[in-house]
Amino acid sequence: xxxxxxxxxxxxxxxxxxxxxxxxxxxxxxxxxxxxxxxxxxxxxxxxxxxxxxxxxxxxxxxxxxxxxxxxxxxxxxxxxxxxxxxxxxxxxxxxxxxxxxxxxxxxxxxxxxxxxxxxxxxxxxxxxxxxxxxxxxxxxxxxxxxxxxxxxxxxxxxxxxxxxxxxxxxxxxxxxxxxxxxxxxxxxxxxxxxxxxxxxxxxxxxxxxxxxxxxxxxxxxxxxxxxxxxxxxxxxxxxxxxxxxxxxxxxxxxxxxxxxxxxxxxxxxxxxxxxxxxxxxxxxxxxxxxxxxxxxxxxxxxxxxxxxxxxxxxxxxxxxxxxxxxxxxxxxxxxxxxxxxxxxxxxxxxxxxxxxxxxxxxxxxxxxxxxxxxxxxxxxxxxxxxxxxxxxxxxxxxxxxxxxxxxxxxxxxxxxxxxxxxxxxxxxxxxxxxxxxxxxxxxxxxxxxxxxxxxxxxxxxxxxxxxxxxxxxxxxxxxxxxxxxxxxxxxxxxxxxxxxxxxxxxxxxxxxxxxxxxxxxxxxxxxxx
Amino acid sequence: xxxxxxxxxxxxxxxxxxxxxxxxxxxxxxxxxxxxxxxxxxxxxxxxxxxxxxxxxxxxxxxxxxxxxxxxxxxxxxxxxxxxxxxxxxxxxxxxxxxxxxxxxxxxxxxxxxxxxxxxxxxxxxxxxxxxxxxxxxxxxxxxxxxxxxxxxxxxxxxxxxxxxxxxxxxxxxxxxxxxxxxxxxxxxxxxxxxxxxxxxxxxxxxxxxxxxxxxxxxxxxxxxxxxxxxxxxxxxxxxxxxxxxxxxxxxxxxxxxxxxxxxxxxxxxxxxxxxxxxxxxxxxxxxxxxxxxxxxxxxxxxxxxxxxxxxxxxxxxxxxxxxxxxxxxxxxxxxxxxxxxxxxxxxxxxxxxxxxxxxxxxxxxxxxxxxxxxxxxxxxxxxxxxxxxxxxxxxxxxxxxxxxxxxxxxxxxxxxxxxxx
Numbered sequence: 001x002x003x004x005x006x007x008x009x010x011x012x013x014x015x016x017x018x019x020x021x022x023x024x025x026x027x028x029x030x031x032x033x034x035x036x037x038x039x040x041x042x043x044x045x046x047x048x049x050x051x052x053x054x055x056x057x058x059x060x061x062x063x064x065x066x067x068x069x070x071x072x073x074x075x076x077x078x079x080x081x082x083x084x085x086x087x088x089x090x091x092x093x094x095x096x097x098x099x100x101x102x103x104x105x106x107x108x109x110x111x112x113x114x115x116x117x118x119x120x121x122x123x124x125x126x127x128x129x130x131x132x133x134x135x136x137x138x139x140x141x142x143x144x145x146x147x148x149x150x151x152x153x154x155x156x157x158x159x160x161x162x163x164x165x166x167x168x169x170x171x172x173x174x175x176x177x178x179x180x181x182x183x184x185x186x187x188x189x190x191x192x193x194x195x196x197x198x199x200x201x202x203x204x205x206x207x208x209x210x211x212x213x214x215x216x217x218x219x220x221x222x223x224x225x226x227x228x229x230x231x232x233x234x235x236x237x238x239x240x241x242x243x244x245x246x247x248x249x250x251x252x253x254x255x256x257x258x259x260x261x262x263x264x265x266x267x268x269x270x271x272x273x274x275x276x277x278x279x280x281x282x283x284x285x286x287x288x289x290x291x292x293x294x295x296x297x298x299x300x301x302x303x304x305x306x307x308x309x310x311x312x313x314x315x316x317x318x319x320x321x322x323x324x325x326x327x328x329x330x331x332x333x334x335x336x337x338x339x340x341x342x343x344x345x346x347x348x349x350x351x352x353x354x355x356x357x358x359x360x361x362x363x364x365x366x367x368x369x370x371x372x373x374x375x376x377x378x379x380x381x382x383x384x385x386x387x388x389x390x391x392x393x394x395x396x397x398x399x400x401x402x403x404x405x406x407x408x409x410x411x412x413x414x415x416x417x418x419x420x421x422x423x424x425x426x427x428x429x430x431x432x433x434x435x436x437x438x439x440x441x442x443x444x445x446x447x448x449x450x451x452x453x454x455x456x457x458x459x460x461x462x463x464x465x466x467x468x469x470x471x472x473x474x475x476x477x478x479x480x481x482x483x484x485x486x487x488x489x490x491x492x493x494x495x496x497x498x499x500x501x502x503x504x505x506x507x508x509x510x511x512x513x514x515x516x517x518x519x520x521x522x523x524x525x526x527x528x529x530x
Numbered sequence: 531x532x533x534x535x536x537x538x539x540x541x542x543x544x545x546x547x548x549x550x551x552x553x554x555x556x557x558x559x560x561x562x563x564x565x566x567x568x569x570x571x572x573x574x575x576x577x578x579x580x581x582x583x584x585x586x587x588x589x590x591x592x593x594x595x596x597x598x599x600x601x602x603x604x605x606x607x608x609x610x611x612x613x614x615x616x617x618x619x620x621x622x623x624x625x626x627x628x629x630x631x632x633x634x635x636x637x638x639x640x641x642x643x644x645x646x647x648x649x650x651x652x653x654x655x656x657x658x659x660x661x662x663x664x665x666x667x668x669x670x671x672x673x674x675x676x677x678x679x680x681x682x683x684x685x686x687x688x689x690x691x692x693x694x695x696x697x698x699x700x701x702x703x704x705x706x707x708x709x710x711x712x713x714x715x716x717x718x719x720x721x722x723x724x725x726x727x728x729x730x731x732x733x734x735x736x737x738x739x740x741x742x743x744x745x746x747x748x749x750x751x752x753x754x755x756x757x758x759x760x761x762x763x764x765x766x767x768x769x770x771x772x773x774x775x776x777x778x779x780x781x782x783x784x785x786x787x788x789x790x791x792x793x794x795x796x797x798x799x800x801x802x803x804x805x806x807x808x809x810x811x812x813x814x815x816x817x818x819x820x821x822x823x824x825x826x827x828x829x830x831x832x833x834x835x836x837x838x839x840x841x842x843x844x845x846x847x848x849x850x851x852x853x854x855x856x857x858x859x860x861x862x863x864x865x866x867x868x869x870x871x872x873x874x875x876x877x878x879x880x881x882x883x884x885x886x887x888x889x890x891x892x893x894x895x896x897x898x899x900x901x902x903x904x905x906x907x908x909x910x911x912x913x914x915x916x917x918x919x920x921x922x923x924x925x926x927x928x929x930x931x932x933x934x935x936x937x938x939x940x941x942x943x944x945x946x947x948x949x950x951x952x
């Protein structure tokens with residue numbers, strides 16, 4: 001094992017070599033070396049992000065030293081971008097750090113396409129106005145270029161004990177969602193090879209050792225077959241019928257200790273569920289991206305189109321998704337288990353080959369070479385086809401221009417919801433618009449409460465929500481925080497946001513949609529689609 | 531010229547706003563100067579200087595705590611570097627506690643981290659009683675049980691100073707949890723043992739006779755073949771040569787049985803029982819622990835009562851709840867544990883049952899009744915003398931309602947069970 005594999009061993013077990021490769025080719029921009037921004041970078045540099053750039057015009061102040069681990073007392077007065085880059089770069093020689101001592105607005109004026117080089121653009125310690133402006137550049141970039149070249153936008157901030165992060169990825173498609181299990185056993189509708197398999201076990205003549213090792217899949221298939229024969233080819237559907245199937249299986253046991261029969265019995269309920277195409281996947285079939293496939297479409301949508309045609313060709317697919325080819329462990333002799341495994345694998349391969357043929361035709365139709373998607377990728381796509389996922393984030397602009405008022409009213413109706421913190425942050429932004437500073441920053445902090453209360457009321461009114469939905473105590477509390485940075489909260493949000501960024505970059509696991517809030521006083525989080 | 535106080539006020543601006551200002555949400559909080567002094571002077575103990583420990587040390591130092599101790603018996607391995615950010619490649623082989631302490635002391639001026647390069651069991655109650663608060667970032671159930679039992683044992687409800695808040699964090703992949711334990715007041719670590727999943731183990735007969743998974747072949751190589759070939763010498767799972775041997779042996783067996791999937795990485799994962807670990811999850815859990823520590827030490831906001839679970843596989847999900855104390859908790863409970871078992875089963879069956887019971891997590895339990903041993907796995911002579919008892923039924927050995935005592939090397943206390951035979 002090489003040194004790099006050794007170093008990254010504990011994470012490779014989560015996202016594998018392909019996830020690692022994606023991280024290594026990513027470039028992250030951090031606008032402003034805030035405590036939370038540097039914590040996010042730390043958690044991305046350690047697992048081996050390719051490059052990062054810090055843009056910050058400021059110099060290190062004492063309060064930075066008290067809240068950010070990547071400054072020390074000697075850093076005071078030096079460039080925040082340079083110093084943070086220096087200390088962060090020490091974390092991993094594989095990650096290349098850059099810094100620019102400049103203001104992002106000035107930089108964008110000088111180089112309007114500055115953001116194009118980044119995978120992720122993350123801002124913190126910015127005004128709502130600036131955040132919206134940068135978010136729009138990223139959003140428009142994604143619209144005008146191929147979806148492969150999207151720039152994801154992240155806005156993260158902490159205020160006292162509160163943390164908040166917003167992610168904007170116009171379209172995020174995931175094949176490797178990492179469900180708990182991809183097993184797809186087809187007990188209700190066995191394919192011919194599977195049907196032939198269980199018939200190789202003679203339940204009457206086997207000796208006790210062999211009998212105790214008949215794989216539970218074969219047991220289920222046998223008794224399901226018997227049940228179907230007695231019920232016009234139907235599988236059990238009601239609770240009573242499922243219990244009858246259980247009783248039938250139980251009647252076939254030789255002793256009460258037959259573990260394989262126990263395994264079969266505990267799988268009856270799941271196995272009686274009809275194998276179907278999940279509604280979430282049917283939704284993908286009718287996605288506009290599938291309807292309007294072009295040569296510029298990403299592979300994901302080409303494959304969804306092929307998948308749709310596969311399912312439609314019932315002579316080949318029986319109207320089902322391609323088989324995953326994975327089976328769980330079960331009590332069995334080695335030979336019969338390996339045989340069963342190879343039957344599922346062979347069928348999965350066969351399905352994938354059909355999907356590959358269809359993919360070739362689809363590719364040709366849109367003017368791409370028919371072999372331009374590798375078979376291994378088609379195989380993986382088929383394996384996880386029941387768990388494909390598309391996450392589409394709303395733009396930051398639409399969050400402000402077209403607020404989801406109905407959902408907002410619902411969130412605010414729950415007195416325990418952390419959503420109230422969102423209202424307070426938005427009101428603080430409005431306060432900044434009025435005063436050019438944030439509430440509670442000065443010694444006379446309690447004087448800001450009343451004005452902020454007004455900002456809260458205006459905001460609630462604009463949503464058509466009860467003006468009293470946010471209590472005065474809570475408004476007082478955020479003034480108490482006074483925009484102060486507390487390292488624990490920065491570190492926690494740094495963990496949460498880096499985790500989401502890793503999911504976005506690796507295209508594995510499922511990122512949140514689209515705002516996460518943390519209230520460090522109540523120790524709770526919430527995710528809201530805004 | 532800035533005075534030291536001025537510097538402090540500016541440096542800790544975020545935290546001092548919290549400590550200087552009253553709250554309507556937390557009306558009991560009194561913003562008095564003594565709280566800041568307490569943060570500076572309080573002795574805090576961090577157990578573990580690994581993935582969570584590095585984060586915890588950083589967070590405590592940047593919370594304004596100055597007198598921090600850290601205890602860890604481990605040395606730095608290359609596979610730590612993807613998350614244990616206080617260590618560099620050149621530090622491989624050095625003490626984690628010492629390296630981490632040196633780093634934090636250099637970076638955060640004014641803080642004094644004292645390292646203890648030893649096992650937690652090497653320290654006595656006098657040592658633990660010096661601390662105001664203890665934070666654990668461990669990956670071992672055994673060590674957690676030990677410190678939990680020790681702190682609960684030290685707690686005397688009559689004298690508040692003896693009650694040491696224990697904040698415990700744990701992670702696995704994208705999942706983790708943070709909890710606050712107030713000995714004898716809230717549920718303790720032992721109260722929640724039943725939340726642990728069953729220890730993964732494969733039946734010996736499967737490994738020996740009917741392997742199906744690559745893991746079965748690896749277990750065969752390490753449990754059955756290794757001792758046959760190497761005798762008394764145990765496999766060193768940190769030695770690539772030994773792992774290579776196990777891998778090749780497992781691979782040969784897999785070929786023989788047509789089993790696919792034995793790799794070097796899987797071999798290492800199985801024999802070392804590797805748990806995936808990443809920087810981001812550790813950051814979340816450690817920060818949550820330290821946020822609670824700061825709230826407890828300053829009373830500036832209410833603290834976690836008492837458990838927060840985190841999952842990041844699918845979106846961001848946390849669940850904050852109050853875990854209940856158990857009346858029959860063997861560490862902090864008031865009543866003995868009651869258990870029913872079939873009297874016609876053998877003592878061996880009962881011992882097997884104990885080993886599989888997730889809330890017991892026993893490896894080689896000894897069973898005694900009224901001070902008289904029924905079975906002991908060691909020493910050898912005693913084991914041989916008591917071995918015939920294993921075949922006997924429980925009915926023959928004891929009567930229903932007897933109180934039996936279970937001890938185990940993994941258990942820092944003895945387990946009293948009132949056994950009803952059915």
